[in-house]
Amino acid sequence: MGAVAVNRKRTEDSFDFNQQSPCPASKKRRFSFGITSPDSNKPYSSAISRISRYPDAKAPLRREIHAPSRANLRYGLPKPKPYDDAKRRAFDALRFFSKDNKRIIDLGEDKEVPVNVKGAVSEVSSVEVVDCDLEEEEEKKNAHVEPPPSSLRRVDDDTTSSMSLxxxxxxxxxxxxxxxxxxAERRNSKLEALGFEILFNEKKLSQLRQSRPKPVEKALKVPDEPFIPLTEEEEAQVYCAFSAKNRRKVLVTHANSNIDITGEVLQCLTPSAWLNDEVINVYLELLKERETREPKKYLKCHFFNTFFYKKLVSDSGYNYKAVRRWTTQRKLGYALIDCDMIFVPIHRGVHWTLAVINNRDRKFLYLDSLNGVDSKILNALAKYLGDEAKEKSGKDVDVSSWDMEFVEDLPQQQNGYDCGMFMLKYIDFFSRGLGLYFSQEHMPYFRLRTAKEILRLRAD
Structure with missing residues (x-):
C-alpha cells in the first residue's frame, strides 16, 4: 500500500458518508486497497491519484486520539459510528511505524513503500487521512503515560478485584x-469449673460418709444353720420337683394360707428365674411358723404378704381402711405395735424390694438389692403405723422422731433375676437377729434350700 506525506486538512464533507459517490449509482462503493480506474482495468499507480478522487476535506476541529476508558471495559464498548469504524480500520492497517527505516509497515497487504517520514500520511480506507506529525506530537506528550493494552488492564482489574475479594x-x-x-475457650473454662465442682462435691460426700457414725451392731457369731448344705436325698427331691413331668402336679398345699404349689409354680426357684407371689407368700408363712415353734430362738416378727402394700397404697393414694381388717387381734393373736420387726415386701413391676418397720430400734428401713431409694414407701408405712397403733391399741405413736434409713451396706445382686431371692434372705437373716452375711455366690444354694423347705413345708 502506498502512503504520501501531505498535510491536507479535512472538511466536514470528508465525514459525510451520505455524500453521492462519483461512481455510478448502481454500484456500491468499495473500500479496497486495489481500486481500479473506471476508465481502465489497470490499478492506480500512486496514492495521490487515488486521493484526488475525493474532494478536499477540512475538519472544523482538530481531533485527538484517546485510549479506551475504564468505563468501556466495565460496561461494554459503545456502538461504533461510521467514521469510528473507518478510523479503526485505518489504524489496523498502520500498526507499526519505523523511524530508522523511514517507512510505514502495512500489515494489510505486507508491502513496504519508502516515504519521507516528515508529513507521511497513511491513506488506508480512502476516507480518512491521519497526520503523522500530529501523531508524533501526541506520542511525545503521552510518552511518560503510555496506557497498557486493554486486555492487560482488564486482567489487572480482574486480578485486583479477585485478590481484594x-x-x-x-x-x-x-x-x-x-x-x-x-x-470454645469459654465453654472449656465452664466445663473445667464444673469438673472441679464435681470432684469437690464427691470428696465432700465421701468425707461426710466417713464421718457418719456407723450403727453399733452386736457382735454375733454366724451360725451354721443358714448355710447347712442339702443332703443327696434332699437334692434329688428338689430336682424331681423341677422335672417336666411334675409341672401340672400339685406338689404341696399350705393349709393356713390355702396356697397350692405346683411343679410349674416351683419352677421360679430354678436358676435364672424370677420369683412369683405364691412362692414368696408360702415362704413367709413358713418363717412365721418357725418363729412360733421356737420363739426364744427368733425375733418376734410379722410378715405381710406381697399384696399388703398394693392395698395400702393404691392408685388413689394412701388408704388405711383397705387394710384395717388385716391385723385384727382375732386373726393374729398379737398387736403389731408389740412386734420387734414388721416386714413388708414391695413389688415394683419387675423388681422386688423390702421395707422394714423396726419397732425395737425405732426406725424405718428400706433395702434394695440394686441400692435404690424411695422415701414415699417409708412415709406411707410411718403413717400406717400411727393409724394402726391408734386403731388397735388406742396409743398415739409419734413416728416423727424415728429414723428413715436406706440401707447401703448390704449384699447386692450382680444379675437381673435374683432380686426376689435377695429379699427373702434379707427377711430370713433379720428375723434370726443376724447381720446380712451372704452374697451373690450363695444364691444358687439358697434357691435349692428354699425349694426344699417349701416341699417339706418347714423352714429351718
Whole structure:
C-alpha cells in the first residue's frame, strides 16, 4: 500500500458518508486497497491519484486520539459510528511505524513503500487521512503515560478485584474462627469449673460418709444353720420337683394360707428365674411358723404378704381402711405395735424390694438389692403405723422422731433375676437377729434350700 506525506486538512464533507459517490449509482462503493480506474482495468499507480478522487476535506476541529476508558471495559464498548469504524480500520492497517527505516509497515497487504517520514500520511480506507506529525506530537506528550493494552488492564482489574475479594473472605473467615475459638475457650473454662465442682462435691460426700457414725451392731457369731448344705436325698427331691413331668402336679398345699404349689409354680426357684407371689407368700408363712415353734430362738416378727402394700397404697393414694381388717387381734393373736420387726415386701413391676418397720430400734428401713431409694414407701408405712397403733391399741405413736434409713451396706445382686431371692434372705437373716452375711455366690444354694423347705413345708 502506498502512503504520501501531505498535510491536507479535512472538511466536514470528508465525514459525510451520505455524500453521492462519483461512481455510478448502481454500484456500491468499495473500500479496497486495489481500486481500479473506471476508465481502465489497470490499478492506480500512486496514492495521490487515488486521493484526488475525493474532494478536499477540512475538519472544523482538530481531533485527538484517546485510549479506551475504564468505563468501556466495565460496561461494554459503545456502538461504533461510521467514521469510528473507518478510523479503526485505518489504524489496523498502520500498526507499526519505523523511524530508522523511514517507512510505514502495512500489515494489510505486507508491502513496504519508502516515504519521507516528515508529513507521511497513511491513506488506508480512502476516507480518512491521519497526520503523522500530529501523531508524533501526541506520542511525545503521552510518552511518560503510555496506557497498557486493554486486555492487560482488564486482567489487572480482574486480578485486583479477585485478590481484594480473597482478602475480604480470608479476613471474614479469620474473624469467624477467632469468635469460635473464644466461645470454645469459654465453654472449656465452664466445663473445667464444673469438673472441679464435681470432684469437690464427691470428696465432700465421701468425707461426710466417713464421718457418719456407723450403727453399733452386736457382735454375733454366724451360725451354721443358714448355710447347712442339702443332703443327696434332699437334692434329688428338689430336682424331681423341677422335672417336666411334675409341672401340672400339685406338689404341696399350705393349709393356713390355702396356697397350692405346683411343679410349674416351683419352677421360679430354678436358676435364672424370677420369683412369683405364691412362692414368696408360702415362704413367709413358713418363717412365721418357725418363729412360733421356737420363739426364744427368733425375733418376734410379722410378715405381710406381697399384696399388703398394693392395698395400702393404691392408685388413689394412701388408704388405711383397705387394710384395717388385716391385723385384727382375732386373726393374729398379737398387736403389731408389740412386734420387734414388721416386714413388708414391695413389688415394683419387675423388681422386688423390702421395707422394714423396726419397732425395737425405732426406725424405718428400706433395702434394695440394686441400692435404690424411695422415701414415699417409708412415709406411707410411718403413717400406717400411727393409724394402726391408734386403731388397735388406742396409743398415739409419734413416728416423727424415728429414723428413715436406706440401707447401703448390704449384699447386692450382680444379675437381673435374683432380686426376689435377695429379699427373702434379707427377711430370713433379720428375723434370726443376724447381720446380712451372704452374697451373690450363695444364691444358687439358697434357691435349692428354699425349694426344699417349701416341699417339706418347714423352714429351718
Amino acid at each position: 480473597a482478602r475480604q473472605e480470608a479476613a471474614s473467615s479469620l474473624e469467624a474462627y477467632k469468635k469460635l475459638l473464644q466461645s
